[in-house]
Amino acid sequence: MPATRLLPAALLLVVALAACGRGTPDKAEAAKSGPVKLQVFGDTAELKSYRELIAGYEASHPGQRVELLPVGKQADHMAKLSTAFAAGNPPDLFILNFRRFGQFAAKDVLLPLGPAMAASGQFKEEDFYAPAVEAFRYRDQLMCLPQNVSSLVVYYNRALFKQYGVPEPQAGWSYFKDFIPAARLLTRDLDGDKRKDIYGVGLDPTLIRLAPFVWGMGGELVDDLQAPTTLTLDRGPALLGLNAVKLLISRYRVTPRLIEYQAENNDARFARGALAMLFQSRRYTATLRELEGQGKGLDWDVAPLPRLQQEVGVLHSDAYCMARASGQPQAAQQFVAYALSEQGQGILARSGRTVPSRKTVATSPVFLDPAQKPARAQVFLDAIPALRRTPNVAVWHEIESKADVLLEEWFYEPPLPGESELEGSDTVLVSRQIRDAARPLLAEDLAREQAARAAAPAPAATGEAH
Amino acid sequence: MSGLRAFLRNWHWTLPGFVLLLLLLGLPALMALPLAFSDFDGLHPPRYLGLGNLAKAWNDPLFWTALGNSLTVAAWSVPLRLLLALGLALLLHRPRRGVGLLRSAALAPSLTPDIAWALLWLWILNPLYGPFAWLLQAFGIAPDIWLTDAAAARRVLALIGLWLLGELVVVLIAARKEIPQELYDLSTVEGAGAWTVFRRLTLPMLLPVLLLLACRDAALSFQTSFTPALIITKGGPQFGTLLLPLYVYQNGFEYLRFGYAAALTLAMFAVTLLMIAVQLFWLRRWTRIGA
Numbered sequence: 080m081p082a083t084r085l086l087p088a089a090l091l092l093v094v095a096l097a098a099c100g101r102g103t104p105d106k107a108e109a110a111k112s113g114p115v116k117l118q119v120f121g122d123t124a125e126l127k128s129y130r131e132l133i134a135g136y137e138a139s140h141p142g143q144r145v146e147l148l149p150v151g152k153q154a155d156h157m158a159k160l161s162t163a164f165a166a167g168n169p170p171d172l173f174i175l176n177f178r179r180f181g182q183f184a185a186k187d188v189l190l191p192l193g194p195a196m197a198a199s200g201q202f203k204e205e206d207f208y209a210p211a212v213e214a215f216r217y218r219d220q221l222m223c224l225p226q227n228v229s230s231l232v233v234y235y236n237r238a239l240f241k242q243y244g245v246p247e248p249q250a251g252w253s254y255f256k257d258f259i260p261a262a263r264l265l266t267r268d269l270d271g272d273k274r275k276d277i278y279g280v281g282l283d284p285t286l287i288r289l290a291p292f293v294w295g296m297g298g299e300l301v302d303d304l305q306a307p308t309t310l311t312l313d314r315g316p317a318l319l320g321l322n323a324v325k326l327l328i329s330r331y332r333v334t335p336r337l338i339e340y341q342a343e344n345n346d347a348r349f350a351r352g353a354l355a356m357l358f359q360s361r362r363y364t365a366t367l368r369e370l371e372g373q374g375k376g377l378d379w380d381v382a383p384l385p386r387l388q389q390e391v392g393v394l395h396s397d398a399y400c401m402a403r404a405s406g407q408p409q410a411a412q413q414f415v416a417y418a419l420s421e422q423g424q425g426i427l428a429r430s431g432r433t434v435p436s437r438k439t440v441a442t443s444p445v446f447l448d449p450a451q452k453p454a455r456a457q458v459f460l461d462a463i464p465a466l467r468r469t470p471n472v473a474v475w476h477e478i479e480s481k482a483d484v485l486l487e488e489w490f491y492e493p494p495l496p497g498e499s500e501l502e503g504s505d506t507v508l509v510s511r512q513i514r515d516a517a518r519p520l521l522a523e524d525l526a527r528e529q530a531a532r533a534a535a536p537a538p539a540a541t542g543e544a545h
Numbered sequence: 546m547s548g549l550r551a552f553l554r555n556w557h558w559t560l561p562g563f564v565l566l567l568l569l570l571g572l573p574a575l576m577a578l579p580l581a582f583s584d585f586d587g588l589h590p591p592r593y594l595g596l597g598n599l600a601k602a603w604n605d606p607l608f609w610t611a612l613g614n615s616l617t618v619a620a621w622s623v624p625l626r627l628l629l630a631l632g633l634a635l636l637l638h639r640p641r642r643g644v645g646l647l648r649s650a651a652l653a654p655s656l657t658p659d660i661a662w663a664l665l666w667l668w669i670l671n672p673l674y675g676p677f678a679w680l681l682q683a684f685g686i687a688p689d690i691w692l693t694d695a696a697a698a699r700r701v702l703a704l705i706g707l708w709l710l711g712e713l714v715v716v717l718i719a720a721r722k723e724i725p726q727e728l729y730d731l732s733t734v735e736g737a738g739a740w741t742v743f744r745r746l747t748l749p750m751l752l753p754v755l756l757l758l759a760c761r762d763a764a765l766s767f768q769t770s771f772t773p774a775l776i777i778t779k780g781g782p783q784f785g786t787l788l789l790p791l792y793v794y795q796n797g798f799e800y801l802r803f804g805y806a807a808a809l810t811l812a813m814f815a816v817t818l819l820m821i822a823v824q825l826f827w828l829r830r831w832t833r834i835g836a
Contacts, residue, residue: 161798186588339673477799477800484780484782487782
């Protein structure tokens, strides 16, 4: 081709590629009448249940269509979501965990689904568990509608308990009197090579996993749940909670060492029968059921968290959120109404992945199916009244990310030279490091909140308290 | 206009690549530049911040950690990769039986998607169940915690990067073939040994290419280490493999701080330029001394 003809061709290519960036008005209009886009994250079992949910919706709502945008991991889901928002093309609906929804809510890009759907009679708060609902309230508005109300429980291998004559966990069991002795009895070196083949406990040393221990000893994560200015892990009771966890590895050695943890995560270790007890949320049930389907099932059940000084649990909840920029809010809300209905919640509950946020479904045989493991599914429901949560601030995910790195190092590192594991200087040190890392982030968040409140028009005098 | 015509006549084969480069790299880089001076969360229009993001980076200990980690990994991987590539190129430049297969083997890792080889390495380096651990155990060496010790994990990332030397080998083979055979014949007649031939002939002749590859590799090392740092070490342990590209990614896509991420990218660009300038300075000086 003559060189002089290449220039117009190149320009044409530039124009064509530029046109790919944004849809034409006609295309944008067409998109509005297209399917409602729902972005979710989860493994294959979870995605399968979302597909069933959509199929059920489309069958009962002729003419309505929902397109599933599946993502494997939550981190990738968040990256894809933020990119979609930045590109001005977010999905109509998406699932958000309550620990991450603050960063979107704070930016005012979510349409408050609560008021919108309550006004149309599609949502009644009292039908759902309060801890899950409250977790998605931001600046007094219910932004997202909870799909589930899970919590941290202890999964335990019943076969190992029976084999070694250890009594199974009961409601109200004590951390020091029951849980740790059981963990010690269950930690075994089967072949005498001085390496543990079975460990008593698996606990990921992350902030969200350690939170119930902090609360359980009467401590707090932050100084003010609504408007936190600092983390308070370095204060007395919180330190006791952290030290109680550290004993598992430093004193009793009932949990895998770092090298073992790096080689095989706790979920996989439990699934192959080399871990007697595992701290996990409801979503792990779906994994264990899938393994059973493959003939690799365990004899397992769930137990409540062992009690320290107070009975307390930590909320794990995801919700349907809607982009303010959605081109079809009515259709999207209609889908959410179906997903939160008894029928819709029932479909997801059958997958085993969720503890339904709707009370009638959670207390029905759909969730408490005696033919399905865990036999003691009621444990998840009994935990609900004592559930506590982390703050809904935009920077919480960032704080957790930084804290988790420090906590992992603290948990697996031996005590500082010259001290016993009971002195806990390293616990004081790590809690201060976390506090110092979080402080500027919280200050930044607080300043933004104050600016947002100052800029917002004065609310009508409703007499509502924060 | 005649200059443009001359350019198009002489360089038209490069145009498609050049246009794509401009569109896919140049244009986004140019658009990201103003973001570095703004508060931009991807959800609202950017707000001008002046040098605020750069000042924040200056006071951000994690930025310095990430920069130090990136430089350490580059300092290990760039010279090692060049050295290995040079060795392979000198071994594989002569046509002989099976050499094509060996050249393909050297190039193959560069053609494999990053995520695929990163997952493979994740398995290979598993400290208890990976083949690397078994190999060490076979020699009576305890499987060390190469992914749980910060310094060791950085070295592992550098070593993993060594596999991506295919392009370097190809370029160096081509460069080696360009050296006239007469010069080697003359060296033989003069009685020069292999080491003298390499030091006095091969290396100086390859030096311009090596210089170019070193600069390219230094720039690339910041990018190619992203995937293993994300997949294999996840920035850990103890932020030990938190490399700059990973920190940029976290700030942009996880924390919605696109403005700050753009500022970090700008800093990364400046550091890359500095690294290249230092390399050019030393290599030119060395060349002059050698001459």
